[in-house]
Amino acid sequence: MNKPYVIGIAGSSGSGKTFFLKSFLNHFEANEITLISQDDYYIPANTKTREENRLYNFDLPTSIDREAFFCDIKDLFDGKTILKEEYTFNNPNIKPKVLEIKPAPILIVEGLFIFHYTEINALLDYRIFIDAEESVALKRRLNRDLLERGYDHDDVMYKWTNHVVPSYDQYLLPYKDICDNVLINNTDDPILIHQATNIISDDLRKKIQ
Template identity: 80%
Template sequence: MNKPYVIGIAGSSGSGKTFFLRSFLNHFLPEDVTLISQDDYYIPANTKTQEENRLYNFDLPTSINREAFHHDIKQLFDGETVHREEYTFNNPEIKPKMLEIKPAPVLIVEGLFIFHYEEVNNLLDFRIFLDADESVALERRLRRDLIERGYDHDDVMYKWINHVVPSYNAYLAPFKSICDLVIINNTDDPKIIDDAASKISTDLREKKSDITII
């Protein structure tokens, strides 16, 4: 198998990255694209008490099993299928799935630290940065964490002020200027995101003639 075309997608918390990824993937046949997410490489913290978990900083590069993440990306380069247990953010209500990540002509690498990890950044052919104003991003973060992940309001605000914003400023924002595309997403209009995903996928078709764009 030839080396895949590797797209790195990173964004601030609440930037709409998940919605963008769904829209982007919808423009490809399943066998033409695969996604590997940094989130599934968190070092488990589920043995901590509720208070320890509240204080634990998930927004540091050391919270990720960096070596395993890089190793599995290289496995996909070599045409090998990767099996990885889904990370559920310590939510006991969710039973993790076993993910099967198959090699494909287009590989999407997603995560907060993919530009900061030099060995991962060096593998990327195209870099996309999603961003949003802090007030917009915080509103989205609250909506997600309170409803989807079962956190309480004080926990979310503590992490936002002490973990999320400092981490964004230290490990993501410095790479904004080197990205090939920056998408500012301050609205919840899905057409803006879908139009961006459509344009990128169409441009990619010109680089990779062996893939089908839907």
């Protein structure tokens, strides 16, 4: 198999990256594109005590099994299929699915640290940066963590102030200027996201023909 065309997609927490990815993937057939996510490589929370888990910083490059993440990307380059348990946000009530990640001509690599990890950044052919104003991103984060995941409000705010924002400033924001496409997503209008993914996917098809 020839080397896939590799697109790196990173965004701040609350930037709308998940919705963007779903819209983008819908432009392609399953055999045309595949996705590998940094989130599925978190070092297991059960390796830490309960109190450490409460304050544990998941927004540091060391919270990811960086070597396994890189090795699986390289295996996809070699035409191998990856079997990986999905990340369940440390919820013991959720049984993780086993993800089957098959090689494809287009490979999406997504995650907060994909530009910071030099060995992964070097593999990328095209970089997309998704961002939002901090107040907008925080509102989305609170809605997700309080309503969807049942987290404590004070805990969410502590992590936002002490973990999320400093990590974004140090490990993602410095790479904004090197990205091929920067999408500012301050609205929750799905039409704008669909329009953006239409343009990017059309341009991508021209690149890989």
